[in-house]
Amino acid sequence: MNHSSSTRNLIQRIGFGALSVLAFVTVAPIIGTALYILWHGGSAISWEFLSGFPRDGMRAGGILPAIVGTFYLTVGTAIFSVPLGIAAAIYLSEYAPDNRWTRLIRIAIINLAGIPSVVYGLFGLGLFVIFLKFGTSILAASLTLSIMTLPVIISTSEEALRSVPQAFRTVSISVGATRWQTIRRIVLKEALPGILTGVILGLERAAGETAPILFTGAAFFLPQLPNSHSTRPWPCLITFLSSRRKYPTCRFKFNMAPRWCCWFLCWE
Amino acid sequence: MDKILIDSLSLQYADGTESLRNVSLAIPEKAITVLFGPAGGGKSTLLRCLNRLNDLTEVRASSGKVLIDGENVLDPKTDVIALRRKVGMVFARPVVLPMSIRGNLTYGLELAGETRRSRLDEAVERSLRLAAIWDEVKDRLDEPAIALSGGQQQRVCLARVLALQPEIVLLDEPTSGLDPISTGKVEAALQELKKDYTIILVPHSVQQAGRTADHAAFFLQGELVEFQPGHGIFTNPRDKRTEDYVTGRFG
Numbered sequence: 001m002n003h004s005s006s007t008r009n010l011i012q013r014i015g016f017g018a019l020s021v022l023a024f025v026t027v028a029p030i031i032g033t034a035l036y037i038l039w040h041g042g043s044a045i046s047w048e049f050l051s052g053f054p055r056d057g058m059r060a061g062g063i064l065p066a067i068v069g070t071f072y073l074t075v076g077t078a079i080f081s082v083p084l085g086i087a088a089a090i091y092l093s094e095y096a097p098d099n100r101w102t103r104l105i106r107i108a109i110i111n112l113a114g115i116p117s118v119v120y121g122l123f124g125l126g127l128f129v130i131f132l133k134f135g136t137s138i139l140a141a142s143l144t145l146s147i148m149t150l151p152v153i154i155s156t157s158e159e160a161l162r163s164v165p166q167a168f169r170t171v172s173i174s175v176g177a178t179r180w181q182t183i184r185r186i187v188l189k190e191a192l193p194g195i196l197t198g199v200i201l202g203l204e205r206a207a208g209e210t211a212p213i214l215f216t217g218a219a220f221f222l223p224q225l226p227n228s229h230s231t232r233p234w235p236c237l238i239t240f241l242s243s244r245r246k247y248p249t250c251r252f253k254f255n256m257a258p259r260w261c262c263w264f265l266c267w268e
Numbered sequence: 269m270d271k272i273l274i275d276s277l278s279l280q281y282a283d284g285t286e287s288l289r290n291v292s293l294a295i296p297e298k299a300i301t302v303l304f305g306p307a308g309g310g311k312s313t314l315l316r317c318l319n320r321l322n323d324l325t326e327v328r329a330s331s332g333k334v335l336i337d338g339e340n341v342l343d344p345k346t347d348v349i350a351l352r353r354k355v356g357m358v359f360a361r362p363v364v365l366p367m368s369i370r371g372n373l374t375y376g377l378e379l380a381g382e383t384r385r386s387r388l389d390e391a392v393e394r395s396l397r398l399a400a401i402w403d404e405v406k407d408r409l410d411e412p413a414i415a416l417s418g419g420q421q422q423r424v425c426l427a428r429v430l431a432l433q434p435e436i437v438l439l440d441e442p443t444s445g446l447d448p449i450s451t452g453k454v455e456a457a458l459q460e461l462k463k464d465y466t467i468i469l470v471p472h473s474v475q476q477a478g479r480t481a482d483h484a485a486f487f488l489q490g491e492l493v494e495f496q497p498g499h500g501i502f503t504n505p506r507d508k509r510t511e512d513y514v515t516g517r518f519g
Contacts, residue, residue, distance in 0.1 A: 167363040171425075174321055175376035175432060176353040185375075190366055 069138070070207060073217065076142030077149055077206045082199055084146075085153030089195070092154070093161035094183055113151035120148040121212035129216050141217020145206040152202035160194025161187060271297035271436065271466040272318065277332035279313055281325060288313050289490040290332070295483075296497070300458060300467045302481035304474060305513065309487035311470045315438045318468070319355040320348045336436070353380060356429030360441040360472075362421035364413035369405055372413045372424055376432045391431045399427035400457040419450025426457065436466045444472040455480055474514060478502050486510045 052062025096102045124144025134140040164187045172182040188195075272295040280287040288310045295301045303311040316322045317334055320341060333340045341351055353376065365372050373392045374382075382388060392409065396402040401423040405416070413424055422442060429437055439458075443451040458467060458480060471477040477484060484502065485495040486509075494507045505511040512518055 165363075167359070167361065168365060170321065170324065171359065171363045171365060172375070173324065174319060174352055174357045174359075175379070175428060176349045177376075177379050178349065181379055185379075186365060 072138050073141055073145065073213065074203055074207045076138055077145040078199075078203055080142060080146035081149040081153055081202065081206075085150050085199075085202070086157050086195060088150070088154045089157030089161055090183060090188075093158045094179070094187065109151045109154050113155060116211075117148060117209050118211035120144055121215040123147070124212055125215040136215075136217060138217055141213045144212045144216045145209060148209065148212060149202040149206045152205060153198050156198025156201065157191070157195045160191040160198065163194065164190045269297050270294040271336065272468075273333075273335040273338075274314070274317075275333040275335065277314070277317060277330075277334060279310075279317065279322070279330040280328045281313075282328045283326070284328075287490045288317075291490075291492045293485060293492055293495055295466065295468060297466045298462060298464065299482040300462050300469055300480050302469050302471055302477045302484040303487055304471055304477040304484060305487035305493070306518070308489065310490040311487050312440050313490075314487075315357065315440050315468065315470060317342070318436070318438060319352050319357055320346070321352075321357065323348065353432045354434055355436045355438060356432060356434035357438040358422070358425050358429055358440065358442045360444050362418055362425050362445070364416070364421050364424055366414065367412070368410045369413045369416070369424060370409040372428050373431045376428065380432070391433075395427040395430040396424075398430050398457065398461060399423045400453050400460075401427060417450075419446045419453070422446060422450065423454060423457070426454065430461075434465065436468065437461065439467065439469045441470050441472040443476065451476075474516070486513065488513075 049062045050067065051064050053064060055061035092102065092106065096105075121144065124140060124147070128134045128140035128143050129136055132140075134143075168186050168190065169182050172186050173179070177185070272293075274291055274293040274295070277288055277291045285308075291310070291314065303314060305311060313322070316325075317330075318336070318341070322330075330342070332342075334342050336351075336355070339346070365375060367375070370392055373395060374388045377388060377391055382391075393402060393406075396405065401420060404420060405424070413421065416424060422445075426437075426439075426442070443454050446454065455476070458469065461467060462482070469480060471480060478499075481499065481502075483495070483497045484499075486493045486501060486505075486507070488509055494501060494505060494510045496506075501510060502514055505514055
């Protein structure tokens, strides 16, 4: 290992160059896609489009019901999943003993995070829509999405709580704090950024999900806002977008392909 | 007069590490009692028995008594929160809580229910002065404590303990990570503190043990080998193992 300084310099430059190229390759498609959409579709976005109701069997008009529906759905999901998820993470990280039982629970949570969303959808259809008789509604869809979101929130929050140094806990308890005071005043405060990351990741997944709400909460076409909020089906942005077909082009088919794959996987 | 009476205390951790074997020791009040010896001797374990911090660790078996002012603190009925306010502890690595210097000092008091601003301010100044760091931080009490140097942080940790006006202060190798100047400041502060507090110190070296001790106990592999009031243990050890360690033949 006796490189001259010029050789080392060259290696350094090649490495740096390679990393720059890789970074560009990663970022370019994202920027490209955004620009392409803005270029071709920017003119279509208007106040009427955002605030209007769909007309002509969704071939014209606006997307207001879908925006409002997505908003309700996300808020509903947050209400059910965030407190429960953080509480579960606190229990697992701070109180639960490390034994076979809790290890099993952890593995189950991690596995749940990887289950295809359509399975959650069918589960929600069975439990909330049919068995509990919530019908196809925001309530059923929120609960379904909450179940789907929980594993993500629990596992990232638990990770965040665990990364708070043990020494903080020991010190806090040594000056006369109870366990709960330590968690509330020190541990949660320190873990908050990590927990928020988990919450955002989870809700993001919920807001962008199609399959679960197709079964439990989404309406295909509503020409006006429903008057009862939680018990009626709502249109949602995502189902709206994937069904908004003006021209049956190949782009549309390409768009649907992954979803059909899921269907097949599920039914086979 | 004896503040703490340890009576045939034995303890073993669940993972089989460092343990105490039948330790009996009387610790006099308002003096510095030094517990020294090679690592793994049970010194930290003993300290952690005195404020029941071992409750946080899985203990396989323990027996014996620790009497503080005549009360057995190992009794399950002991109010551990009150005990920990009475028996403060400074750890080997300075651990400031993720808040301001002032926040670190008032944390314990606020948990104890003190809300009066004047009392809190008074406690902050008094304890920082006692820990010999008031002059260095008085103008930046609201800055994050983590910005201080290691030596300053450790004195803030000492001040945090003193803010609760404990009766006993436990120090577990408090200067092991500090430079000689900071170490000197901490040791000087301890010499002042012993007028009012019962201090138990685990030193990080035999030299420090010799410098600071009013009384000293030598621990080896979970056993109390020798305890002598005063400096006798360094000048005239009775046990061969103590002599070997003090003179530097092992350790």
